[in-house]
Amino acid sequence: MTFDMIRQLLRLPSLLEVPSLLAVEPHPDDNEVGAGATIKLLTERGATVRYITVTDGRAGSEDTHVRPEALAAMRAEERQRANQLLGVTASDQLGFEDAGAWNEDDLIRVLVPLIRQWRPAAVMTVDAWTPYESHPDHWKTGRAVSAAVIYAKNGVVQRGEGEPYEVPQVIYYGSAYPNTYVDVSETWAVKLAAMKAHASQFDNAGWDLLSQFLTEEATRLYREQYGADRVGQVEAFKVLSSLQLHFFPQAMRS
Numbered sequence: 001m002t003f004d005m006i007r008q009l010l011r012l013p014s015l016l017e018v019p020s021l022l023a024v025e026p027h028p029d030d031n032e033v034g035a036g037a038t039i040k041l042l043t044e045r046g047a048t049v050r051y052i053t054v055t056d057g058r059a060g061s062e063d064t065h066v067r068p069e070a071l072a073a074m075r076a077e078e079r080q081r082a083n084q085l086l087g088v089t090a091s092d093q094l095g096f097e098d099a100g101a102w103n104e105d106d107l108i109r110v111l112v113p114l115i116r117q118w119r120p121a122a123v124m125t126v127d128a129w130t131p132y133e134s135h136p137d138h139w140k141t142g143r144a145v146s147a148a149v150i151y152a153k154n155g156v157v158q159r160g161e162g163e164p165y166e167v168p169q170v171i172y173y174g175s176a177y178p179n180t181y182v183d184v185s186e187t188w189a190v191k192l193a194a195m196k197a198h199a200s201q202f203d204n205a206g207w208d209l210l211s212q213f214l215t216e217e218a219t220r221l222y223r224e225q226y227g228a229d230r231v232g233q234v235e236a237f238k239v240l241s242s243l244q245l246h247f248f249p250q251a252m253r254s
């Protein structure tokens with residue numbers, strides 16, 4: 001069954017029509033890097049966008065003179081500025097240790113009741129199955145969010161922690177297998193500004209090259225979608241229904 005057939009069968013709205021989104025990121029800047037321009041489009045259309053940031057970002061510097069606690073505090077402030085630029089409605093930090101020894105079950109246990117309470121029309125996170133992705137916080141977060149989505153609808157799991165709720169669709173950024181492209185030409189500059197609000201990560205000598213790389217890649221993908229004579233940017237996502245998150249090997253090709 002193709003991606004479109006499944007979406008029609010389940011009557012899933014297109015990505016830009018979801019009224020509420022829960023975006024779970026491993027580190028304080030990942031939602032911006034992966035989906036900042038799409039998040040801005042959603043909030044402009046009146047969607048409720050809630051963030052959960054899993055880790056405190058304390059390992060976001062290779063300079064051993066920087067105190068990890070001080071960096072975590074700085075990144076919390078940068079995160080707020082980025083949230084304001086994108087119009088994010090609500091934002092929570094779970095405070096797991098960046099690059100720490102926490103496991104997926106710890107995170108699943110926290111996420112299941114939050115999903116049942118907030119009942120988002122879509123959940124967004126990083127794609128844990130992208131080849132060569134080597135940061136454990138990214139695998140653990142992407143997999144734990146996906147597991148929490150299938151557990152949230154099963155009232156036997158974490159019984160008593162909220163009414164069961166089925167998340168209709170899950171949106172992955174940073175995916176090697178994208179199936180959905182969002183025209184973000186209007187909000188591309190805001191995405192870059194929101195990324196740069198994470199000054200400890202991006203306001204440095206490498207920014208010009210990085211922003212140029214991201215823009216060229218988003219422009220190349222735009223041309224692939226809309227024609228070689230047009231100029232604009234897209235963000236690419238893997239979107240799956242929650243049905244495709246268990247015993248569904250076709251999901252990779254959907």
Ligand SMILES: [Zn+2]
Nearest residue numbers: 026027030138
């Ligand atoms: Zn990250």
